[in-house]
Amino acid sequence: MMGKSLTMLQAITEAMDQKLDHDDRVMIMGEDIGVNGGVFRSTEGLHEKYGENRIVDTPLAESGIIGSAIGLSLNGMLPIVEIQFLAFIYPGFEQLISHAARMRYRTRGQFGVPLVIRTPYGAGIRGPELHSESVEAFFAHTPGLKVVAPSNPHDAKGLLISAIEDPDPVIFLEPTKLYRAFKEDVPEEMYRIPIGQAKVVQEGSDLTIFAWGTMLREALNAARKIEKEKGWKCEVVDLRTLYPLDRDAIVQSIKKTGRALIVHEAHKTAGLGAEIISIINDEALIYLKAPIKRVTGFDVPVPPFSIEDHYLPTVERVKQGIVETISF
Amino acid sequence: MMGKSLTMLQAITEAMDQKLDHDDRVMIMGEDIGVNGGVFRSTEGLHEKYGENRIVDTPLAESGIIGSAIGLSLNGMLPIVEIQFLAFIYPGFEQLISHAARMRYRTRGQFGVPLVIRTPYGAGIRGPELHSESVEAFFAHTPGLKVVAPSNPHDAKGLLISAIEDPDPVIFLEPTKLYRAFKEDVPEEMYRIPIGQAKVVQEGSDLTIFAWGTMLREALNAARKIEKEKGWKCEVVDLRTLYPLDRDAIVQSIKKTGRALIVHEAHKTAGLGAEIISIINDEALIYLKAPIKRVTGFDVPVPPFSIEDHYLPTVERVKQGIVETISF
Amino acid sequence: MEKMENQIMKAHSIGGDPEMYRVLTPDGEIIETIDGKIDKSLMVKMYESMLLLRTFDRKSVNLQRQGRMGTYAPFEGQEAAQVGSALALSAGDWMFPTYRDHGAAIIHGQELYRVFLYWMAHLEGSVCPEGKRILPPSVPIATQLVHAVGTAWASRLKGEENVSIAYFGDGATSEGDFHEALNFAGVYKTPTIFFCQNNGYAISMPFEKQSASKTISQRASAYDIHGVRVDGNDIFAVWLAVRKAVERGLKGEGPTLIEAITFRYGAHTTADNPNIYRNQNEISTFWRENRDPIARLKRFLEKEGLWNEEQEEKSSKQFNELIDLHLQKAEAYPKSEPLEMFNHVYAGESWHLKEQRQELKQILKKGVKK
Amino acid sequence: MEKMENQIMKAHSIGGDPEMYRVLTPDGEIIETIDGKIDKSLMVKMYESMLLLRTFDRKSVNLQRQGRMGTYAPFEGQEAAQVGSALALSAGDWMFPTYRDHGAAIIHGQELYRVFLYWMAHLEGSVCPEGKRILPPSVPIATQLVHAVGTAWASRLKGEENVSIAYFGDGATSEGDFHEALNFAGVYKTPTIFFCQNNGYAISMPFEKQSASKTISQRASAYDIHGVRVDGNDIFAVWLAVRKAVERGLKGEGPTLIEAITFRYGAHTTADNPNIYRNQNEISTFWRENRDPIARLKRFLEKEGLWNEEQEEKSSKQFNELIDLHLQKAEAYPKSEPLEMFNHVYAGESWHLKEQRQELKQILKKGVKK
Numbered sequence A, B: 001m002m003g004k005s006l007t008m009l010q011a012i013t014e015a016m017d018q019k020l021d022h023d024d025r026v027m028i029m030g031e032d033i034g035v036n037g038g039v040f041r042s043t044e045g046l047h048e049k050y051g052e053n054r055i056v057d058t059p060l061a062e063s064g065i066i067g068s069a070i071g072l073s074l075n076g077m078l079p080i081v082e083i084q085f086l087a088f089i090y091p092g093f094e095q096l097i098s099h100a101a102r103m104r105y106r107t108r109g110q111f112g113v114p115l116v117i118r119t120p121y122g123a124g125i126r127g128p129e130l131h132s133e134s135v136e137a138f139f140a141h142t143p144g145l146k147v148v149a150p151s152n153p154h155d156a157k158g159l160l161i162s163a164i165e166d167p168d169p170v171i172f173l174e175p176t177k178l179y180r181a182f183k184e185d186v187p188e189e190m191y192r193i194p195i196g197q198a199k200v201v202q203e204g205s206d207l208t209i210f211a212w213g214t215m216l217r218e219a220l221n222a223a224r225k226i227e228k229e230k231g232w233k234c235e236v237v238d239l240r241t242l243y244p245l246d247r248d249a250i251v252q253s254i255k256k257t258g259r260a261l262i263v264h265e266a267h268k269t270a271g272l273g274a275e276i277i278s279i280i281n282d283e284a285l286i287y288l289k290a291p292i293k294r295v296t297g298f299d300v301p302v303p304p305f306s307i308e309d310h311y312l313p314t315v316e317r318v319k320q321g322i323v324e325t326i327s328f
Numbered sequence C, D: 001m002e003k004m005e006n007q008i009m010k011a012h013s014i015g016g017d018p019e020m021y022r023v024l025t026p027d028g029e030i031i032e033t034i035d036g037k038i039d040k041s042l043m044v045k046m047y048e049s050m051l052l053l054r055t056f057d058r059k060s061v062n063l064q065r066q067g068r069m070g071t072y073a074p075f076e077g078q079e080a081a082q083v084g085s086a087l088a089l090s091a092g093d094w095m096f097p098t099y100r101d102h103g104a105a106i107i108h109g110q111e112l113y114r115v116f117l118y119w120m121a122h123l124e125g126s127v128c129p130e131g132k133r134i135l136p137p138s139v140p141i142a143t144q145l146v147h148a149v150g151t152a153w154a155s156r157l158k159g160e161e162n163v164s165i166a167y168f169g170d171g172a173t174s175e176g177d178f179h180e181a182l183n184f185a186g187v188y189k190t191p192t193i194f195f196c197q198n199n200g201y202a203i204s205m206p207f208e209k210q211s212a213s214k215t216i217s218q219r220a221s222a223y224d225i226h227g228v229r230v231d232g233n234d235i236f237a238v239w240l241a242v243r244k245a246v247e248r249g250l251k252g253e254g255p256t257l258i259e260a261i262t263f264r265y266g267a268h269t270t271a272d273n274p275n276i277y278r279n280q281n282e283i284s285t286f287w288r289e290n291r292d293p294i295a296r297l298k299r300f301l302e303k304e305g306l307w308n309e310e311q312e313e314k315s316s317k318q319f320n321e322l323i324d325l326h327l328q329k330a331e332a333y334p335k336s337e338p339l340e341m342f343n344h345v346y347a348g349e350s351w352h353l354k355e356q357r358q359e360l361k362q363i364l365k366k367g368v369k370k
């Protein structure tokens, strides 16, 4: 089939549209996702097309939303929940951690929770307070959950279809800043990108940059610039799935380059970067030519947008990290 | 002043009793902590002594408890909140993350939240489902919070007094399994152990074991056995404060021993062990003679107690980790 | 006696005893006609079920004391509420019990030995018979109410004739999830039954300190849904109220909140000492002597000639044997294998769980004790 | 017109318009005597305050369009609710506003330029004048209700004569925190005022889909606390209701839930397009023409000889100047320094923040753009 040029937002809408069309059990629920088409318009047109029983505007209550979605999924539906912004998942945290993630385990496979929770995450959109969080580490520390974060329209569609078809709960983190940032060719058919597989976006030999979501662009830009300026070739790996991590892809790249840098916009301490470092420590310490650098959001609450760009990892910071690591 | 031989539970009660006695602003609130003296009896006798205005039995609602404690602390009180078991903090997660941790920041120091949240954590007590969690990593990823976990009566008292006097919110994790496990001499006066300082519990030269809370005993026992069996001397560091970590103590010990092992009962992936490895990677990679080992709870929901001992790190597993690391 | 009565009622509501629906008095008299509504055979079944459960519950408390089970949450005193509600359901209805509602679960089809397994902390203790829809006991308070909205909602969407029932206590009504569940159920008119056993206490906390509101049923009006307060120790009243709620749900009239006034005779769990927070002996004796759900029905059945001592003895013996059989089955059941902890975390398995399983396997092979 | 009226009311309640407390009709007529209850000077102050706020609000929407501020949440149409409630407070009372309640905050003592700073995403935009107790706008919905329980509780414990007021919208009533707050306030009889501006919508969600309940005030009865429904565009009714709630609180009679029926003329925020989910032009015109809080009071004041066009012009000019002055102050205010993000995370500072500050400092020194 032919591809169309789509933004990530459009690719996400298309994935949901196709699954809704092919599978009656699929439904979407969340705040303002029906008539209004979602605050980012990711469900635009779907309410009209599939009706209010399948595209459900819910009351303003995240525990109610996630909790009733658990019930819906126990009883044969495949709900896709949209949480308006990642930080607003907290009222539903208990439902997610104490139930969604554990139902299969507690019932020894008798009842599963095939639920997808989609939510925009990350800073850089001049959003108000608590509209810019990046707390993927919470979910990556929760057995029973899977965590996905695409960095481009093509992956977004393929990963979302996999997430909807996954028998277990998937947290699907959508980098707000990339929603409309660029378009790319997205195949029209319903293709899948397997959950759990990273992707080498750019080959290199001197250092590996691990990134995902919004930060992938910073990684690529820094890699390009550093190649121009210094001639160093960085490998760039888009992790795509954050839990469980693609250990083999991480280790393989390190064995090749011997140096690594991780970029994430979450706070540094106890962020996912630490787990990636630990995986390398476990499997490839002897290949390391230098300490692994973390270029991350600082350990402060994401500040108001007038200075959020300074909170976020920048191409400059990534470049500096590369220089420090390679010249260690 | 003379010391008394106290369990950790008694030391905790004594700390609260003394602070209640010395400072009218101190109060305790939580489920069953008044008349009943708490499900573990940590507030026994205090309701009678200080009355229902200061030792408050609350309705069964953790968001209500933490949220109203935030209000109380904004308005001059020093509330100590008891959450019955760590997993039951989730309904109050939003209040903790989106408010308690950020109030000082948002008001540029105008309003602080001098709140202590005490809660039993950890497995090994044959508890029912969700009574054995160890999710300290969530809080250690949250700027604005401090996280403390004592491993003995003496530290428990000194750290709790510091926590109550701290102008910022402190999550005080009490290892359930150690509540009554042993007694030790605890000074009667109101002493403080500074938040943020680890303690070298046993000196050694061949490998450092980092642990806290319940796991400290496993660490010490393993160290003793390994010394007997192999003659290796392990340094054992009790981290005591989990956020912010005592980086200097970690690095100093590694520079000395060149090898490390971390024991925690939380899940491995994205657990605090990863952060400790990363700190060593940042500061002392070149001192490392072997990959750092993590001996942790597995990446599964804490199983029912009939097999929980297999979920938990054991002396055997720690010993094996030591052997693997030293003979790497 | 009068004084006593007031004190007891205070455990359930501030300032006296608001009205509650009652059919069968503690003396075993019918005060509202139930002609044609409850089959005689059902009445006997109700009685037998309560007898079975009480026997089971006492046995369990003993097993815990003997160290053959872990901490246990007894429900003695609440049998009418659990049996009456469960018997009003159809086989395919969804049930969301708490840790105290294994009585209801058993009546709805959970097997006795599974309940033993649950309290023995067996990994498989929450599995229900094939085709049944009995979810594991919900430990985090009030969370299951929202699930019962979801399953009922799905039933409605799929056009299936099933209701969902969530069990919870008086304490649970303080949690935010209680509120969100009732509101959602009202909005989507889900066939959900919110069945609250108001036993007067959340562990040590009497309901009068849990809320300034006098009753729980009055909360229904906050969401414009149906609410009813029943004598939870009157099994006829409970059964009738739940039947009505079921019918309402199936007719598309939405959810019902039922507050069943009852009392747990014993401790919150075997780890709890009720003497600390209430005059346990006095209050418990009062309820046993004046409000017992089983004695009450027995009086009625005997008067009606539907039950006699002979049957009682026979049933008692039979139930004891049945329970022992299940206990044997539970104790003979293959122990949870440590390596099973890695199963069912996900439908599939990822590299990290494979490796961790392998790690534990090696350790177990060494055979060293923990 | 009749048809129109019904449609509008539907935005606020299912099936018509339950009663609400009203003193001043849209035509500026008094329908219930308020003799001696509201000073004439206060009436004028009410009017001026609303005028100031409307000017401020419109200015802000424009500033956002010009790119001089970030996303902004306008409150035009809700001035009576915000001013009436804030003017009923004492200087030391605790106020917990949302993102839409800077109107109330300004009346309670927040400075205009601070509000500008807030929407310009300045780090110091949530600081209030020394000694004031105006907390930062609460972004996570309904969370602030519980804080207002806590501060009021502390006031009670300390014997201080202050109430706490929490502002929130109709949508907030669905969150669990709404429920927990009201229940706690009932239990501890805290002098808390739960002030709900029911503007009919939570972003795109009309209240009739938010809940099956017809009103919000009826929720009070679930907790046996006081509840009242007022015409939120009638500033007299709002002020009187809040005064009563304040008195009740200070007398130890506990909390009050106030539902003030109102309407936001504009978008949810400047990032929202209300045309998608409601007939924005029609409905907004209806409210402006028939329900406007300012026009209503103006009619009354003019009739009473308390206000005239001359004063209107003078005040308008004065307010415009005042606002411009504050805007200048805000725009001239030293920009948030990136390094300030490391301040006030804790009262003290730990090694990791020191180092991270140092790291950013080095980068800033290099002077490269982000």
Ligand SMILES: Cc1ncc(C[n+]2csc(CCOP(=O)(O)OP(=O)(O)O)c2C)c(N)n1
Pocket: B031, B060, B062, B084, B088, B091, C100, C139, C140, C141, C168, C169, C170, C171, C172, C173, C199, C201, C202, C203, C268
């Ligand atoms: C979220 C949460 N908080 C606290 C607890 C601890 N806890 C277990 S049972 C209980 C009391 C429950 O009382 P109620 O709802 O009346 O039910 P009952 O035990 O009387 O049947 C508490 C506080 C819990 N399980 N979950």
Ligand SMILES: Cc1ncc(C[n+]2csc(CCOP(=O)(O)OP(=O)(O)O)c2C)c(N)n1
Pocket: A031, A060, A062, A084, A088, A091, D100, D139, D140, D141, D168, D169, D170, D171, D172, D173, D199, D201, D202, D203, D268
């Ligand atoms: C916990 C949480 N969930 C979702 C949001 C996103 N959100 C912001 S405002 C809003 C609607 C609020 O409606 P209402 O309470 O009626 O107040 P109004 O905006 O009408 O003043 C929503 C859903 C949020 N801020 N917090």
Ligand SMILES: [Mg+2]
Pocket: C169, C170, C171, C197, C198, C199, C200, C201, C202, C203
């Ligand atoms: Mg109870």
Ligand SMILES: [Mg+2]
Pocket: D169, D170, D171, D197, D198, D199, D200, D201, D202, D203
């Ligand atoms: Mg609203």
